[in-house]
Amino acid sequence: MLAAVHLWQPFNEFVFMRRALLGGLVLACSTAPLGVFLILRRMSLIGDAVAHGILPGAALGFWFAGLSLPALTFGGLGAGLSMAGLAAWITRRTGLREDASLAAIYPISLASGVLILGIAGKRLDLLHLLFGSALAVDGPTLTGMLWVSGFSLIAMTLIYKPLLLDTLDPLFLRTVSRLGPIAHGVFLTLVVLNLVIGFQAIGALMVVGLMMLPAAASRFWSRRLPMLIAISTVIGSLSVWFGLLLSFYYSLPSGPAIVLVAGVGYLLSVVFGPVHGLLRRPPLLTSQ
Amino acid sequence: MIRCQSLSWGAPGQPLTATLNLELESGSLTAIIGANGCGKSSLLKVIAGLQKPLAGRVSLSVPRQSGLSFLPQQQHLDRQFPISLEELIAAGFWGRRLSTQLRAQRLKDALDNWHLSGLERRPLMALSGGELQRALLARLSLTDAPVLLLDEPHAALDELGQQLLWQHLHAWHNEGRTLVVVCHDLAAVRQHIPQTLLIKNRECVYGASVELIQQTSHTKVA
Numbered sequence: 067m068l069a070a071v072h073l074w075q076p077f078n079e080f081v082f083m084r085r086a087l088l089g090g091l092v093l094a095c096s097t098a099p100l101g102v103f104l105i106l107r108r109m110s111l112i113g114d115a116v117a118h119g120i121l122p123g124a125a126l127g128f129w130f131a132g133l134s135l136p137a138l139t140f141g142g143l144g145a146g147l148s149m150a151g152l153a154a155w156i157t158r159r160t161g162l163r164e165d166a167s168l169a170a171i172y173p174i175s176l177a178s179g180v181l182i183l184g185i186a187g188k189r190l191d192l193l194h195l196l197f198g199s200a201l202a203v204d205g206p207t208l209t210g211m212l213w214v215s216g217f218s219l220i221a222m223t224l225i226y227k228p229l230l231l232d233t234l235d236p237l238f239l240r241t242v243s244r245l246g247p248i249a250h251g252v253f254l255t256l257v258v259l260n261l262v263i264g265f266q267a268i269g270a271l272m273v274v275g276l277m278m279l280p281a282a283a284s285r286f287w288s289r290r291l292p293m294l295i296a297i298s299t300v301i302g303s304l305s306v307w308f309g310l311l312l313s314f315y316y317s318l319p320s321g322p323a324i325v326l327v328a329g330v331g332y333l334l335s336v337v338f339g340p341v342h343g344l345l346r347r348p349p350l351l352t353s354q
Numbered sequence: 355m356i357r358c359q360s361l362s363w364g365a366p367g368q369p370l371t372a373t374l375n376l377e378l379e380s381g382s383l384t385a386i387i388g389a390n391g392c393g394k395s396s397l398l399k400v401i402a403g404l405q406k407p408l409a410g411r412v413s414l415s416v417p418r419q420s421g422l423s424f425l426p427q428q429q430h431l432d433r434q435f436p437i438s439l440e441e442l443i444a445a446g447f448w449g450r451r452l453s454t455q456l457r458a459q460r461l462k463d464a465l466d467n468w469h470l471s472g473l474e475r476r477p478l479m480a481l482s483g484g485e486l487q488r489a490l491l492a493r494l495s496l497t498d499a500p501v502l503l504l505d506e507p508h509a510a511l512d513e514l515g516q517q518l519l520w521q522h523l524h525a526w527h528n529e530g531r532t533l534v535v536v537c538h539d540l541a542a543v544r545q546h547i548p549q550t551l552l553i554k555n556r557e558c559v560y561g562a563s564v565e566l567i568q569q570t571s572h573t574k575v576a
Contacts, residue, residue, distance in 0.1 A: 106435065231445055234435045241402050241424040242448045289477040291436045
């Protein structure tokens, strides 16, 4: 009973904790399908590239407009999309492998973001930008998170079928429909939007963990796509809840606390998951 | 009708053959044969609009999006993808408005026709290569497109599966559909497909299969 009180008390007592919880939960709902599709599309590294790319954009936004939500958001959005686009462009034009191209973009983004913050006078706490702070979720940020999450869920519902077929069999889809590239474009935009809106609460480098870890963990629990998305949402939501509690009781930064709880969920799934988990026998790969 | 005019395809600056001028009548059944790497599958993709030609053009008498359906090679598919065989086949209904009852009936017929009944709920990763190939053919059968382009439809099929394939190819041909089939099994092409486009030594030769493929040539090209 006492433990149950501890699970809710901080949220009952402090408005900023309630805001962080609500923001984190809606973010976990909207990032779950994105993470699952990123893995299915073998684009897991894109999330990282975008998350790193957000940093110099948000720093530039801060430099020119101060601590304003639209400046940080649009700066992050523009830079995140540019960095992912630059990596894709280099791959297409030079034939450099995509993972190498993305890996080259990370340090450039991170270094330029940190340098811009240095030039801007260090008034913006670098740790908060990188790793998040529950205190950063004020009213306007929470409203932004609700809008982005709602928009994401509606857009994902609309592009679900073409995105599914474009992921499984793009050649077939391209012969029956022109929706493949549109679904891909909308999907990438949603990934960037969610990472940008999440970076203030969870941190630019940590929000990608909330997107990818529950998605990677869900793969050990089901072979059906809707179930993967549902399980990923549950793991993400529990990570936000328990991560915020950890952050509150032990005075830890909220982003790493949330991501570490998601990491524990992932490791437990690897060991105990019924689909290819370490403790399960390998499944029958072919029918007899 | 499929018309290729001064068509050239391959990697930029490296066309795979001399330019191709070819007209395939509506309702024709044509094979594309040749050694590995000669450009058979690429030509099929150029006709399907999936790959840009280096030069020339392909014109179809039907709209590409609704009139053409393509059977890709199964290695393009992610076998780990978390959907069932039934969901894969149902993608053949894409863009068509059918009543739930009609969809269910047609899906059941497709499963029966391709000997896949009982495997509806099975995930892709638990299917054998032959079962997956039959599922892709079942999906193709649901599209009702007048032009069908098939890239190695016989791949991974056992004897029974190949019999089913040729039965259906003839049925589609008899319905008046236009079919182009990339195939390595020369004996089967000679027996089942009346016209052939042979790509050899960077040249394209079009003619009757029985003339282009010698009777004794039962060896597979690959």
